[in-house]
Amino acid sequence: MMQAREVGAEIPEIEVRIPSRAEWVALARLAVATVAARMHFNVDEIADLKLAVAEACTNAIQHARESDEIVITCRIYPDGLQITIRDFGIGTEAERIRSRDLGEPRVGGLGVYLIRALMDEVEYRVEHDSGTVLTMFKRFGDSSR
Amino acid sequence: MMQAREVGAEIPEIEVRIPSRAEWVALARLAVATVAARMHFNVDEIADLKLAVAEACTNAIQHARESDEIVITCRIYPDGLQITIRDFGIGTEAERIRSRDLGEPRVGGLGVYLIRALMDEVEYRVEHDSGTVLTMFKRFGDSSR
């Protein structure tokens, strides 16, 4: 569950908008890694953030039908980083976006599982016919800052 | 002068929005360098693009009063890269934004000069009370692509 957080002038916001295509996911990853490094997250945490963002972008590209762009928004809070990944596709209902049980290995179905494992708070919101918004939050670890 | 160019679904567009603060210029530079590398600009051209973007962001930070963010938009055309840098400050009239004559060295006054030297097309538009928009274009060199 996502904790309610204020949005305002004191909360620095960085936004990246990319075409919904595989070749641009690396840019989203790099941008988030740069923001995270500026915030003094440590290397492991930066790697987690890159992976979570890439998984979210990959899902937007593969599952959000008829969406042509992805907007990645980073908000720097005193206690950590909030990242919102928004697509504009025809989404699945939020309840259907879930991590599967990890049983017999199969191709696919690991993205949402990884996002939930790597981030501290994760929330999907599906806006009727206007896409999926994933909001996730990572707190500063003890080792960062 | 800026050649008129269409904007449309076939022209991939990447946008980065940063707070109007010195610490975020490196992110704008990195994002543009990543886009340019994807477009197969060569290392020298990528360095030129980074510099032009940084000069434009620096000016937005230093001269656009009361603007709190900068939007960097990259549009990938078949013949090169168009970059738009927009601030939301109270600008100078466009005619006053010009490169000075390079005479006796003095601190300052090199930014616009460098932008004009490094990019193939440069145009400033000052929107009354809503900021400055710099549109610049770099063609693929003979060595790129």
Place this chain on the structure above:
Amino acid sequence: MDIQMQVRSVNGSIAVVSLDGEIDVYTSPKVKEFIGKLIDKGTYTFAIDMQNVRYIDSTGLGVLIGGLKRVREHGGAVTLVSTNPQTRKIFDITGLIKVFDIYDSVDEAVNALK
């Protein structure tokens, strides 16, 4: 931002595939094609050297799982080489550590296939 791939053969039947770069939604189809072609040609035993893989995500894991399934149908096997803590962490949290044997060196990964 991209991936380089190489293959060399050990003992005639073991393919050592070296991957260098990032494996994501953009590059993993290239890896899939590269490995797929080797399987098509009758190679079913792989040591995949990921020591120079700086980044891998679920699309890359999907390619490895898909490859493993294909070679197993022919009685083949896949071992991996990685010392990257982040890579190991991802195999760990996805449970794939139980599916793939990950070694610290190519020699170990190749020996395990013999």
Place this chain on the structure above:
Amino acid sequence: MDIQMQVRSVNGSIAVVSLDGEIDVYTSPKVKEFIGKLIDKGTYTFAIDMQNVRYIDSTGLGVLIGGLKRVREHGGAVTLVSTNPQTRKIFDITGLIKVFDIYDSVDEAVNALK
């Protein structure tokens, strides 16, 4: 994304300042302060080693010009070390190549100050 700065002294009066990183609107105030403090303490002869400067823009050039002006008031001098073609290009197109002597090595830059 940041800048590291070091200073060592040669022959008692020449300061060799080594800069490592990127000099932009964020980091150039730090460079300005670093060099400013040395000038305040009476150092007027500088060899500035920019061999590890991966990026410099007009804010960095401004700091160098400002420093040069200050030391010249005391009869001092500044030489630069850089082999980076992009850095040289920027000095070239801004005409600063006529204002600063740029050398390929610290030894040359120091010798030129003697």
